[in-house]
Amino acid sequence: MTNSSTTDSVAVLTGMYEAEAKYLAAGGPGEAPFDLLAPFFASDVVLHQADALPYGGTWRGHAGLTRFFLAMSDVWESFEMADQEFLATGETVVVLTRVRARARATGRELAFPILQTITVRDGRIVEVRPFYWDTAAIADACAAPARPA
Numbered sequence: 001m002t003n004s005s006t007t008d009s010v011a012v013l014t015g016m017y018e019a020e021a022k023y024l025a026a027g028g029p030g031e032a033p034f035d036l037l038a039p040f041f042a043s044d045v046v047l048h049q050a051d052a053l054p055y056g057g058t059w060r061g062h063a064g065l066t067r068f069f070l071a072m073s074d075v076w077e078s079f080e081m082a083d084q085e086f087l088a089t090g091e092t093v094v095v096l097t098r099v100r101a102r103a104r105a106t107g108r109e110l111a112f113p114i115l116q117t118i119t120v121r122d123g124r125i126v127e128v129r130p131f132y133w134d135t136a137a138i139a140d141a142c143a144a145p146a147r148p149a
Contacts, residue, residue, distance in 0.1 A: 009093045009120040010086055016040035016125065017084070029073040034066045041065060042124040052135040054142050075142050077102040082111075093118045108141040 019036050026032035047059040047068060055071040058064075072079065083098040095116045102109045112133060119127040132138060 007088075008123065009091060009118075010088045012040060012120045012123055012125065013086065013093055013095065013118060017081070029066075029069040034062060034069070037065070038062055040125055042121070042126045045124070045126055045128070047128045049130060050132055050135045052139055053132070054139060075104060077104045077107075091119050091121055093120060103142040105142055110138065110141050112138065 016037065019040060023032045023034075023036040026036065041062060044061055045065065047065060049056045049059065049068070051057060054075045055068060059068040079099065079101045081097050082100050085096045087094045095118060097114045097116065098111070099114055100109070100111050114130050114132055116128055116130045118125055118129075
């Protein structure tokens with residue numbers, strides 16, 4: 001564990017979030033190429049999302065992340081990362097993100113925190129584990145209204 005690896009890990013994440021902003025500005029999932037983000041992720045990256053979420057499950061590799069971003073786009077009309085704080089120790093970075101989002105199915109707006117542990121190895125993100133305070137509230141806001149029988 002060195003100061004250099006900690007600095008490198010934060011630099012990788014900072015670059016990835018900047019690339020993500022460009023990706024979204026270029027049209028995002030289904031429109032912009034994942035190539036804008038690919039350099040920041042290992043080819044075998046693993047993203048673990050809470051199963052209770054509409055985009056829950058484990059997403060693997062660049063193809064998995066591409067599908068994940070499409071799933072997120074199907075669920076959220078807007079998803080803004082309003083504020084972020086980083087705590088890094090070597091390969092591990094903890095990121096607290098405050099999110100403001102609008103669910104596509106219901107139009108409901110939410111503000112919620114996400115805490116992520118992210119592992120960076122050899123200059124690329126290899127694993128992401130987001131933790132949500134209230135997955136039930138998020139899933140409820142994103143659920144399409146029930147149709148009458």
